[in-house]
Amino acid sequence: MAAAASLVVACGASGTGGASPSSAAASGSSPAGTATAATNAPVPSAVPSASGPASPVSTSGAGQGTSPTPSLPIADRVSLSLAEVAGGFASPLFATGDGTGSGRLYVVEQAGRVRVIERDGTVRADPFLDIASRVAAGGERGLLGLAFHPRYAENGLLYVDYTDTAGNTVVAELRRADGSADRADPASERVLLRVDQPYANHNGGMIDFGPDGYLYVGLGDGGSGGDPENRAQDLSTPLGKLLRIDVDARDPGLAYRVPADNPFVGRSGARPEIWASGVRNPWRFSFDPTTGDLWVGDVGQSAWEEVDRLTAAAGRGRGANLGWRLMEGRVCYEPAQGCPTDGLTMPLAVYGHDVGCAVTGGYVYRGRDQAGLAGAYLFADSCSGRIWAVDAAGPDVQEPAVVAETGRPIVSFGRDDDGELYVVDIGGSVLRVVGTAK
Numbered sequence: 001m002a003a004a005a006s007l008v009v010a011c012g013a014s015g016t017g018g019a020s021p022s023s024a025a026a027s028g029s030s031p032a033g034t035a036t037a038a039t040n041a042p043v044p045s046a047v048p049s050a051s052g053p054a055s056p057v058s059t060s061g062a063g064q065g066t067s068p069t070p071s072l073p074i075a076d077r078v079s080l081s082l083a084e085v086a087g088g089f090a091s092p093l094f095a096t097g098d099g100t101g102s103g104r105l106y107v108v109e110q111a112g113r114v115r116v117i118e119r120d121g122t123v124r125a126d127p128f129l130d131i132a133s134r135v136a137a138g139g140e141r142g143l144l145g146l147a148f149h150p151r152y153a154e155n156g157l158l159y160v161d162y163t164d165t166a167g168n169t170v171v172a173e174l175r176r177a178d179g180s181a182d183r184a185d186p187a188s189e190r191v192l193l194r195v196d197q198p199y200a201n202h203n204g205g206m207i208d209f210g211p212d213g214y215l216y217v218g219l220g221d222g223g224s225g226g227d228p229e230n231r232a233q234d235l236s237t238p239l240g241k242l243l244r245i246d247v248d249a250r251d252p253g254l255a256y257r258v259p260a261d262n263p264f265v266g267r268s269g270a271r272p273e274i275w276a277s278g279v280r281n282p283w284r285f286s287f288d289p290t291t292g293d294l295w296v297g298d299v300g301q302s303a304w305e306e307v308d309r310l311t312a313a314a315g316r317g318r319g320a321n322l323g324w325r326l327m328e329g330r331v332c333y334e335p336a337q338g339c340p341t342d343g344l345t346m347p348l349a350v351y352g353h354d355v356g357c358a359v360t361g362g363y364v365y366r367g368r369d370q371a372g373l374a375g376a377y378l379f380a381d382s383c384s385g386r387i388w389a390v391d392a393a394g395p396d397v398q399e400p401a402v403v404a405e406t407g408r409p410i411v412s413f414g415r416d417d418d419g420e421l422y423v424v425d426i427g428g429s430v431l432r433v434v435g436t437a438k
């Protein structure tokens with residue numbers, strides 16, 4: 001049972017002009033039921049143009065009214081449960097290994113600290129990183145993402161995504177402290193990107209290295225509700241996009257290099273860092289280490305949450321338009337009817353706000369300990385705590401299978417160096433995902 005729900009991922013209930021009470025519960029003080037009710041209410045007031053949550057008029061031929069594919073058999077053969085690894089964290093938002101085989105899990109705390117769980121489950125008393133003085137935390141703001149360089153063991157470089165004290169997004173490089181694997185040096189910060197945020201919500205926050213060695217950055221549409229300035233479809237702004245940058249080199253005037261094969265390099269009026277467009281708030285995304293596919297959980301506005309699979313075989317989303325704000329999930333949003341769908345990448349899976357409020361993208365399980373989960377992509381809803389699975393190798397349109405009802409405010413999944421998966425409960429716990437054969 002959730003001890004405290006502090007929703008950081010925007011739901012459609014987000015009001016205009018900043019963190020609304022329903023999405024600004026980062027203090028961890030509001031009871032789960034309150035947050036859930038507030039954010040899961042059927043479209044309160046801040047949705048100017050949605051057709052409403054109960055009118056899924058499909059325009060894609062793969063609408064919610066149909067049954068696209070049979071449910072994943074995993075739900076019939078595996079019972080998924082969670083086992084607490086460690087608790088007592090302050091609004092944890094993410095967990096990850098460092099890629100060195102250290103067995104450590106690094107836990108991101110919203111206020112601007114990174115704590116370490118050692119292999120034996122003990123939590124180090126001193127934080128690995130503390131940049132709280134640079135971070136504005138609360139609601140959907142804070143230290144939101146962490147990624148270790150693929151060659152971290154050798155170069156000691158790591159990357160963070162946070163909201164600075166002016167309310168803007170910063171992606172920065174930091175360095176492990178000299179002579180210590182237990183601490184990153186805050187003074188080593190090298191800012192790569194600073195992106196103005198017009199509203200307090202939809203900051204994105206996920207960063208991770210792809211199998212190509214480039215850093216992918218998720219940025220929300222800038223916030224408010226309904227993407228009022230239509231930024232996600234505007235290639236001149238990084239908002240509402242997935243970016244792809246090379247942190248190992250620098251172009252003139254930049255703190256990074258733009259990979260030459262980014263899709264909009266050389267296009268007039270387009271930001272060359274853009275990898276894919278049309279996302280609302282890609283709060284969590286991940287790469288499948290086996291296939292290289294990019295999986296995105298894109299938080300919806302008022303009715304539909306979605307999961308997108310951008311396959312390596314089809315370019316891993318290179319130049320893809322994921323549809324927002326033309327569409328929310330598989331349904332027209334703006335315009336509410338007859339939206340143009342040509343060239344849009346449709347979600348692999350959706351669920352409605354009748355069973356949740358904000359999707360938390362997860363991972364494809366490729367570890368060893370939970371054989372029953374092999375090849376399943378797990379994701380969750382941050383209000384209901386429900387966890388679903390889809391088949392990572394399955395069709396392009398799938399009906400997600402419910403594999404657990406946790407009741408926890410799951411704000412993230414995490415993956416360790418062995419490929420084992422974790423759930424991050426913003427109430428303070430990191431829990432291991434366990435799949436037991438039925």
Ligand SMILES: [Ca+2]
Binds near residue numbers: 323328
């Ligand atoms: Ca979409």
